Amino acid sequence: MSSDKLVFDLSQEIEGSPQIFVRKDWINILDNMNQNYSANQVILDTSQLSNSNKYMAYRESYLSVPINLCLTCSVDRTQSVGFNGSVATESVAIAATAGTAAQTVIIPRACDYVMGLKNWFGTLFHSLTLDMNGTTIIQQTPLINLVNMFKLQTSLSWGDVQTQGKTIGFYPDTAQAVESMIVVAGTANARSTSGLGTSCNTLYPLTEMGDLSYVVNPVLGNTVAAPLLFSAVSQAPIGSGCNTKFANFSSGLGNKGLLKRIQGFAIDPEGVIGSFGAGSSFSSQKNTTASSTISQFLDASKLQQLYKGFIFNKGDGILQTATVATVYLKHLHSFFAMCPLLKGTFFKLTCFLNNSTTTFTIADKTTDVTSVANFYANTLGNYSALTSSVPVGGVNPLMLTDTSNLFGGASALGNGNYTASVNVGATVLTSQRGSAALTVPAVSQLSKSIYLYIPSYTFNPIFEQAYLSSPIKSIKYSDYYQYQVINVASSGQFNNLISNGISNLKSILILPFFASSDANGAQATGLPAGMPCYQSPFDTAGAGSTSPLCQFSNFNVVVSGQNAIYNTERYSFEQFNNQFKGCNAVNGDLTDGLTSGLFDEESWFLNQSYYYVNISRMLPVEEQVPKSVQIIGTNMSLRNIDLICFLEYGCSVQLDVLSGARV
Numbered sequence: 001m002s003s004d005k006l007v008f009d010l011s012q013e014i015e016g017s018p019q020i021f022v023r024k025d026w027i028n029i030l031d032n033m034n035q036n037y038s039a040n041q042v043i044l045d046t047s048q049l050s051n052s053n054k055y056m057a058y059r060e061s062y063l064s065v066p067i068n069l070c071l072t073c074s075v076d077r078t079q080s081v082g083f084n085g086s087v088a089t090e091s092v093a094i095a096a097t098a099g100t101a102a103q104t105v106i107i108p109r110a111c112d113y114v115m116g117l118k119n120w121f122g123t124l125f126h127s128l129t130l131d132m133n134g135t136t137i138i139q140q141t142p143l144i145n146l147v148n149m150f151k152l153q154t155s156l157s158w159g160d161v162q163t164q165g166k167t168i169g170f171y172p173d174t175a176q177a178v179e180s181m182i183v184v185a186g187t188a189n190a191r192s193t194s195g196l197g198t199s200c201n202t203l204y205p206l207t208e209m210g211d212l213s214y215v216v217n218p219v220l221g222n223t224v225a226a227p228l229l230f231s232a233v234s235q236a237p238i239g240s241g242c243n244t245k246f247a248n249f250s251s252g253l254g255n256k257g258l259l260k261r262i263q264g265f266a267i268d269p270e271g272v273i274g275s276f277g278a279g280s281s282f283s284s285q286k287n288t289t290a291s292s293t294i295s296q297f298l299d300a301s302k303l304q305q306l307y308k309g310f311i312f313n314k315g316d317g318i319l320q321t322a323t324v325a326t327v328y329l330k331h332l333h334s335f336f337a338m339c340p341l342l343k344g345t346f347f348k349l350t351c352f353l354n355n356s357t358t359t360f361t362i363a364d365k366t367t368d369v370t371s372v373a374n375f376y377a378n379t380l381g382n383y384s385a386l387t388s389s390v391p392v393g394g395v396n397p398l399m400l401t402d403t404s405n406l407f408g409g410a411s412a413l414g415n416g417n418y419t420a421s422v423n424v425g426a427t428v429l430t431s432q433r434g435s436a437a438l439t440v441p442a443v444s445q446l447s448k449s450i451y452l453y454i455p456s457y458t459f460n461p462i463f464e465q466a467y468l469s470s471p472i473k474s475i476k477y478s479d480y481y482q483y484q485v486i487n488v489a490s491s492g493q494f495n496n497l498i499s500n501g502i503s504n505l506k507s508i509l510i511l512p513f514f515a516s517s518d519a520n521g522a523q524a525t526g527l528p529a530g531m532p533c534y535q536s537p538f539d540t541a542g543a544g545s546t547s548p549l550c551q552f553s554n555f556n557v558v559v560s561g562q563n564a565i566y567n568t569e570r571y572s573f574e575q576f577n578n579q580f581k582g583c584n585a586v587n588g589d590l591t592d593g594l595t596s597g598l599f600d601e602e603s604w605f606l607n608q609s610y611y612y613v614n615i616s617r618m619l620p621v622e623e624q625v626p627k628s629v630q631i632i633g634t635n636m637s638l639r640n641i642d643l644i645c646f647l648e649y650g651c652s653v654q655l656d657v658l659s660g661a662r663v
Helices: 002-011 144-155 158-168 226-232 256-265 300-306 372-378 461-467 572-580 601-606
Strands: 021-030 041-045 062-073 089-094 103-108 115-117 125-132 135-138 179-181 197-199 310-315 318-328 347-353 356-363 382-389 398-400 416-424 451-459 472-488 493-502 505-514 552-559 611-614 627-635 641-656
Touching (some): 062 115, 144 505, 158 256, 158 318, 356 398, 451 461, 472 493, 493 641, 552 611, 627 641
Antiparallel strands (some): 310 318, 356 416, 493 627
16 A cells, blocks of 8 residues: 555654755845835835845745725715724614514624725736846736736645635635626616626625525624515525526625635724624624724734734725735746746846726615515615726726625615725825815825845755756746737637747637627626726626636637647537646646646636637747747627737746856
């Protein structure tokens, strides 16, 4: 048996391995922006490190990024908008009606869960360039975060999510929770509790519960049996015997990933800890004395000193959350993952940031206490008007949550106009404050600048001599070329030349999104005209998701006149099984019991429809020959789509690890 050999090998071990390094120090260097990120970029250089006479491990290094989320409203909503944490919930008496006794319901007034971030902190980085000793070695590729998210989702395991997820702001979205409110913009129906267009922003993962007879929302709480509430808002729990015509999976019933990410950085010092209070076992009324809150252990001043993300400013018409995000360089680009230990190398890293501003309107919120059903049906606020601004043209990293009483974190928002922003730095940019904000946003007391943290190693001289026996090291990495195919018609064919000639090809990745060119016609997206799906604050698109149910048929990739796929793909399972499954995974997922990757076929089909083809298989003599790449296929979606295509190609540089000079 294999275990017998392991026992034998372990029994012969005498002593642990010798010390290769005699010292490891973490060094941090400040960026060059002087706390000003209004230009939506950050520049760092390693001039401080190039003369340190120590070996730098860029493979392990990371960026410490201060993030400021701010929500403001234009009118005083002290009660209907519970930004003031002193009003967490409110009891509302519902009069008795025929056949129904009088009841008391608890409605939320706090807005701790009103906004969060899309998957992975690195979504804030739209593109980057890297200069080494004055020569550019990483070219700028817009929307590079789309590729990086794909690589994370196909390479990480669920164990990685559990151990690293909170550190890097990563937890996969629940693809099955996607829903849609696609109507003609500007009409009376262009409003919804979950937002406009495609959305995946409900919070409570009901499908995680073993018993759906009674459900208490951990964010909101209620005292009423769940089936009654479901009936009131036209949501029936799975398995309740409801007569539905469509197997909607968990559509609209909770995006667990969004909930986990918000909980990861939005600590509220006034948040209550402990069990439910006296009375009904389903009561959300808790003991809200100071001794029952988080601040009895760590108050706001201590959280500031620790640089721990928390909600630091709540008042009439304003809510601010700050956090210090960790973004590993190896996740931003494969070059850093392949770097050996280097001494004396000068790098200049320039990153362009997805700072964003979103304005929206909450409307239709009224109060009707004549019955429980009327109360829950008429106290729902609806998102209506929407604008989204991302100056660099990238993904909007903001997520706004659902406003419904059952599943929403934004249920306390009253009627009014709002401005929400996400930006790097401690200060909310002037252009992001909102013209009618009641209160000027506060300055975060966490980190105010981006830092690069990098470990430096001091060798044991014996091992350093061995390392320098071959001082010229070759770094082989991948870079990307991006191309877009715009407005492919429903049931229409696409046949597009992606590149006339690129050498050392590795792969092609295609992401389909609903086309943004026709917001008011038959192909309406539900979003304002010209707004891409990945800039919607309700949609997870652009941060691990594509638009839902975007599938191809008759699909192939043609490289220099030869089909990369032997038999043109006609069916969805062919792409998943033959091309997609196992890419970037440990052993290509060929070894049962040792696998990685976070996609399954259901989520891939529903809302994560990446199309991936490996085109690297060729003879070595062919690698340096430029080749054309063409994609062909049929859009099976009933909506027009845009395709964002990334061609991966191999690059290499040679360095002298002792001097840092490029060879």
